[in-house]
Amino acid sequence: MAAIDLKTLVREVPDFPEPGVGFKDISSLLLDAAALKQAVDELGEWTREREPDFVLGAEARGFWLGAAIAVAADCGFVAARRPGKLPPATVAASYALEYGENSLEVAADAIGRGARVVIHDDVLATGGTVEAIAGLVEQLGGTVVGVNFVIDLSFLGGSDRLAKYDLFSLITY
Numbered sequence: 545m546a547a548i549d550l551k552t553l554v555r556e557v558p559d560f561p562e563p564g565v566g567f568k569d570i571s572s573l574l575l576d577a578a579a580l581k582q583a584v585d586e587l588g589e590w591t592r593e594r595e596p597d598f599v600l601g602a603e604a605r606g607f608w609l610g611a612a613i614a615v616a617a618d619c620g621f622v623a624a625r626r627p628g629k630l631p632p633a634t635v636a637a638s639y640a641l642e643y644g645e646n647s648l649e650v651a652a653d654a655i656g657r658g659a660r661v662v663i664h665d666d667v668l669a670t671g672g673t674v675e676a677i678a679g680l681v682e683q684l685g686g687t688v689v690g691v692n693f694v695i696d697l698s699f700l701g702g703s704d705r706l707a708k709y710d711l712f713s714l715i716t717y
Contacts, residue, residue, distance in 0.1 A: 596661055597620060598660075624648040657684075691711050699717065
C-alpha cells in the first residue's frame with residue numbers, strides 16, 4: 545500500500561486560538577484509520593530506534609498519539625499534565641507559548657535516574673513546551689533521547705531552539 549501524504553489531512557483553521565494564528569488541526573488525520581496507523585507506525589519506529597524507557601506526552605494533544613507511540617515502541621508512557629491534574633507529588637515547569645503562557649507537571653516518581661525518554665507533542669511551534677518538559681525529565685535524572693512531532697512549524701524557530709535534541713517530525717511547514 546502506498547504511503548499517505550499526511551500533510552493533505554491537516555486542516556488550517558484561521559484566526560484560532562486568536563487573530564493572526566493559523567492553527568494546524570490534525571483531527572482529519574486522526575479520523576482516517578490508515579493515516580492514523582501510518583503516523584503511529586512512523587513515529588513509533590523512529591522512537592523505538594532510540595531505545596527509550598518512556599514516551600512522555602504533553603497535555604493535551606501530545607496524549608493523542610503519545611501513548612500509541614509508546615505501545616509501538618514497546619515502552620511505557622508518562623503524562624505531562626496541567627497543574628492540579630496529577631496526584632501529589634509533582635514537579636512543574638512554566639513556559640511561554642507563541643500566544644500566552646502555560647505550565648505542566650510530571651509525577652515526581654514517574655521518571656527514575658537514568659531513564660531514557662522520548663518527548664512527543666503534536667505540533668512544534670516555538671519549542672517552549674518541549675524545552676520545559678525536557679528540563680523536568682533532566683531534573684528527575686532522566687535523559688531526553690529524542691523529541692518527535694506530527695508537525696514542525698519551522699518558521700517559528702522551535703527546531704532551532706531544540707537543536708541539541710535528536711528531533712523528528714512527520715510534516716514540516
